[in-house]
Amino acid sequence: MSAVLPEKTDKAGERTEPVLVAEGLVKRFGNFTAVDHVSFRVDKGTIIGFLGPNGAGKSTIIRMLCGLLTPTEGRAFVSGTDVAKDPETVRQHIGYMSQKFSLYGDLTVMENLRFFGGIYRVPRKVLPERIRFAVTMAGLDGRENALVSTLAGGWKQRLALGCAILHRPPVLFLDEPTSGVDPESRRRFWDLIHALSGEGVTIVVSTHYMDEAEYCDLLALINRGQLLALESPTALKKRNLGGTLLSIECADIGKALHLLEGQPGLLDLAAFGNAVHALIDPARTTPEQLFALLSGAHVPVDHIVPIEPSIDDIFVRMVGEARESQEGEPGRRAG
Amino acid sequence: MRWRRIRAIALKEAIQIRRDTRSLIIALFMPFMQMILLGYGVSLDIKHLPTCVYDREGSQNSQALLKHFQSSEYFRIVSVLKDYREAKAALDADRCRIVVAIPQDFSQKLSDSGGSSVQVLADASDDNTANIAIGYAHSVVDQFQSDLARGALGFGGSPSLLTQGVDLEERVWFNEDLDSRDYIIPGVVALIMALVGALLTSLTISREWERGTMELLISTPVLPSEVMLGKLIPYFAIGMLDAVFCLVFAVYWFHVPYRGTLFALFLTTALFLVVVLGVGFLISAGIKSQVGASQIAVLVTLLPTSLLSGYAFPIDQMPPLVQGVTYVVFARYYVTILKALFLKGSGLADLMQPVLAMVAYAAVVAFLAGRAFKKRLD
Amino acid sequence: MSPALPPRIEARKLVKRFPGVFAVNEMSFSVGEGEIFGLVGPDGAGKTTVIRLLAGVMPPDSGSATIDGVDVVADPERAKQFLSYMPQRFGLYEDLTVDENIRFYADIFEVAPSIRDQRIGPLLSSFGMAPFQRRLAGQLSGGMKQKLGLICALIHTPRVLLLDEPTTGVDPVSRRDFWKILYSLREQGVTILISTAYLEEAERCTRLALVHQGVMAYCDTPARLRAMMPGKLLNVVSSQARDVQKAIASLPGISGALLMGDRVHVAVDDDGRRIPEIVRVLEEAHIPFEPPVPAEPTMEDLFLALLRERRTSP
Structure with missing residues (x-):
């Protein structure tokens, strides 16, 4: 996998050293290879999203970067420190937030913040000021003495973030940060993340929500322990899907699917409510031909339009390609 | 009640027991260990x-x-x-x-x-x-x-x-030989069966709650009584197997003389198992975590059985109040029966009182267990 | 949906309270034959609870629901014969094999052995699960587990399928396969109610309900919901996206400027009027940018816009 990183400059416009470096990272658990030769470099202030299904290896990579797991092979550096050699130093330079784990529901907002301030050994002099910042950032002014368990998801999440950055870590790891949060809170959360990245914090996010991926500067698509791609969401969406993606809106989706299935030049089909998404090979078929086919079979078509592929579409395509190159044969199957 | 569904649950449970090392250890190894430990170690025989x-x-x-x-x-x-x-x-x-x-x-x-x-x-x-x-x-x-x-x-x-x-x-x-082992071992058999039976069944419902399989099961038309019966059948078989093992071990290894009829032994043992499994199921239906259920199972079987069933410490030597409490300890009836069968060679007719007590116990437990297990999430 | 046919699923003013919250607050809806009805909303919105009420595994505090005409509240056991429920958490026995799980559920639903044996083969092969018949369910991947769940749910040919977030955490390829299966089931007349946390996935449903804080906020086809989207959306791509966002966020007529990687996602009331204004402001600030282009609203955009609208006009 060769991925060209976008050149990143900090505020002063100077080239900076990469903050996160992974070189041929491998992690095996017994016979199972959870992470398979993953390499990347991430510059200061970048938001990198690790995207992939559960069990793809996202959290294993993150745990290795945090110094919680030792790589079987390869090396990783956080701010220049080798994670395998000096995990303690690494841990002082990172913040970690996972929605499920970090906060104590039976402590108040303030007690949680003081606890994490102690854990991270934030100097007493600056702690009150940092706590105030975290409270304001989370929008919890006036609710400092509320029990955390009584807070709604969005507040908890922002408080967890506040706790994770009390010690001003240069690198922040967010594990599935927005699961269980309503869309509005999620957008607010991403505003905060972007603000932090603007201040030079490097942020690593893991998620299985493809739409969340669009908030990141850089996306790492992970499947079965392998890095399928590493580029910006915009660049990713411009990738060749191997054909043209069409949305065919019609009344009888079921019949349309039956008619289209197996047609020459049709690479993939999926039903979307009142539309069929069809990936076609433009050399072998055209929207007009499909229109004629459906109309001829008395399936009225409202319209056929080319559409921009989603990150999801790209992901599926790339997983398919990876399988083909591994198994040496096309991985098409009918549902 | 449909036999088909009961059988399906029994079969499923049997497969799960076979594949679960922990259950197998409790079912097969624990009786052996306890026979050895209690038979030798906790023998009331005092030497030297x-x-x-x-x-x-x-x-x-x-x-x-x-x-x-x-x-x-x-x-x-x-x-x-x-x-x-x-x-x-x-x-x-x-x-x-x-x-x-x-x-x-x-x-x-x-x-x-x-x-x-x-x-x-x-x-x-x-x-x-x-x-x-x-x-x-x-x-x-x-x-x-x-x-x-x-x-x-x-x-x-x-x-x-x-x-x-x-x-x-x-x-x-x-007990002419004055061997206290003869006196104790029949009680040990009761103790083991109570513990193993209650422990195994106490896990059966709570395990399904913990693993999330119960939510799917209760969304089907299966009846609570079918779940209960289906789950108890394999444990009943294991319990009988354990009982046979313990009794054979008692007679042929520890040479405790057996004087009663085999029929009486089989019948009363089956009855006792029904009570024990019912108690285990009742615990399981009430407590949704495996750890909690197994702790309660040990608590309601091991302690009362070892202290209050009369297996080692004669009930008639206890203070009157404690003697009253022993009537609640289901193992006391079986211990009474086993001792009578082993040491006196009594017939079923002599044992009507404890047998009826166990039947009553079984009925109450089955009734409570049937009510305790609800096909609902809250 | 033809109004002549009785609804396969009908909920009337369902209410379920948990200490301190209305998990489900007077939800009413009906789903007809051949629909794939989607419940969308964040975790805690009440999706799981309403599905549990319909599946008869949790009684409502008030209100009623019918599955294929049978009252779920009054006679849950009879209603359960016509439905299949897939809980959010994998509900099958991980220490049983694929085959054993299927047979177990066939027995529980009293499918005659001869019919069961006829069904198992085609189900396994159409789901691509035939090679894994003897594998323990616990050793299947997430996508395969969900397929097995669906096979077990289908062994008694239910008329109603209740699926609670069946695709969460499943890889995108398996998710697509899963949806293909759902569409073929729909062809066979199965009514499907599905909840999902993936807003983009919601577009695959034939009808969609936005659930928020226990209330069904909107309910319509994805296309019609989309048409309700107020205002327009623009994308402004820039190498200095952050500066773009700062420059335009507080302009009049702009209700949202969201930084997304190398672009800013802007919600405006009127694109014809606002695009020139944006261009002017950015040029004056000497921020490099590509010309704003109209963007299709995502389900998230839609969800947020509709909720905002609902809040301002009670």
Whole structure:
């Protein structure tokens, strides 16, 4: 996998050293290879999203970067420190937030913040000021003495973030940060993340929500322990899907699917409510031909339009390609 | 109720038990371990009991008797005393648990009347040990007496024993060998079955709650009674297997004589298992975590069964209030039955009372278990 | 949906309260034959609870629901014969094989053995699960587990399928396969109610309900919901996206400027009027940018816009 990183400059416009470096990272658990030769470099202030299904290896990579797991092979550096050699130093330079784990529901907002301030050994002099910042950032002014368990998801999440950055870590790891949060809170959360990245914090996010991926500067698509791609969401969406993606809106989706299935030049089909998404090979078929086919079979078509592929579409395509190159044969199957 | 669904659940449960190492260990290894542990380790037989002797006569006869004590595996003579004060001090200081005192006129009486007496002082702070020690002392003196009668010792007459404390007559009656193992092992079988049965079934429902399989199961038309029956069948089979194993082990390994009929044993054992499994199921239906359920299962079986079932500590020696409590301990009925079957060879007709008590118990438990398990999430 | 046919699923003013919250607050809806009805909303919105109420595994505090005409509240056991429920958490036995799980559920639903044996083969092969018949369910991947769940749910040919977030955490390829299966089931007349946390996935449903804080906020086809979207959306791509966002966020007529990687996602009331204004402001600030282009609203955009609208006009 060769991925060209976008050149990143900090505020002063100077080239900076990469903050996160992974070189041929491998992690095996017994016979199972959870992470398979993953390499990347991430510059200061970048938001990198690790995207992939559960069990793809996202959290294993993150745990290795945090110094919680030792790589079987390869090396990783956080701010220049080798994670395998000096995990303690690494841990002082990172913040970690996972929605499920970090906060104590039976402590108040303030007690949680003081606890994490102690854990991270934030100097007493600056702690009150940092706590105030975290409270304001989370929008919890006036609710400092509320029990955390009584807070709604969005507040908890922002408080967890506040706790994770009390010690001003240069690198922040967010594990599935927005699961269980309503869309509005999620957008607010991403505003905060972007603000932090603007201040030079490097942020690593893991998620299985493809739409969340669009908030990141850089996306790492992970499947079965392998890095399928590493580029910006915009660049990713411009990738060749191997054909043209069409949305065919019609009344009888079921019949349309039956008619289209197996047609020459049709690479993939999926039903979307009142539309069929069809990936076609433009050399072998055209929207007009499909229109004629459906109309001829008395399936009225409202319209056929080319559409921009989603990150999801790209992901599926790339997983398919990876399988083909591994198994040496096309991985098409009918549902 | 549909047999098809009951069978499906029973089959599923059986496969799961087969694939679950923990269940297999509890089902197969634990009874073996406990038979060994309780059969040997917690045996009430006391061996090499520290013993002091106070021989006031110092004759050939008295020395012969003391030799009998010394050669018996029950007693270990630790010192020879010179007066009663020393005897008291030795007992108080825990240097010995029992003092055998031979009177000055031991031989005199023996030759005069053909009988004499030996005094045994025991530390009754451990009532049980004292009783058993006195029992052993009896047998040693008996042995001495019969040896004397056979002329093995070369002189006539026979001593009798003057004992202190509790009358031992009843125990000795049904347990002539004075082997406390015979007395305890039938109770151990009950203890093991109660523990293993309740422990295994207590996990069966809570495991499904914990693993999330229950939510799907309760969304089907299966009836709670079908779930209960289906789950109990494989555990019943395991319980019977364990029971057979324990009973065979008791008879052929520990040589506890069995005097009752096999039919009575089978019937009462099955009944007891129904009660035990029902209790386990009831716990399981009430407590949704496996850890909680197994802890409660141990709590309601092990403690009451070992303390209050009469398996080792006779119920009629307990204070009246505690005796009342023992009626709630379901194992007491089975222990009563097993002891009667093993030691007395009673028939079913003699056992109607505990059998009916168990039937009533089974009915109550089944009723409660049926109500406790609800096909609802809250 | 033809109004002549009785609804396969009908909920009337369902209410379920948990301490301190209305998990489900007077939800009413009906789903007809051949629909794939989607419940969308964040975690805690009440999706799982309403599905549990419909599946008869949790009684409502008030209100009623019918599955294929049978009252779920009054006679849950009879209703359960016509439905299949897939809980959010994998509900099958991980220590049983694929085959054993299927047979178990066939027995529980009293499918005659001859019919069961006829069904298992085609189900396994059409789901691509035939090679894994003897594998323990616990050793299947997430996508395969969900397929097995669906096979077990289908073994008694239910008329209603209740699926609670069946695709969460499943890889995108398996998710597509899963949806293909759902569409073929729909062809066979199965009514499907599905909840999902993936807003983009919601577009695959034939009808969609937005659930928020226990209330069904909107309910319509994805296309019609989309048409309700107020205002327009623009994308402004820039190498200095952050500066773009700062410059335009507080302009009049702009209700949202969201930084997304190398672009800013802008919600405007009127694109014809606002685009020139944006261009002017950015040029004056000497921020490099590509010309704003109209963007299709995502389900998230839609969800947020509709909720905002609802809040302002009670």
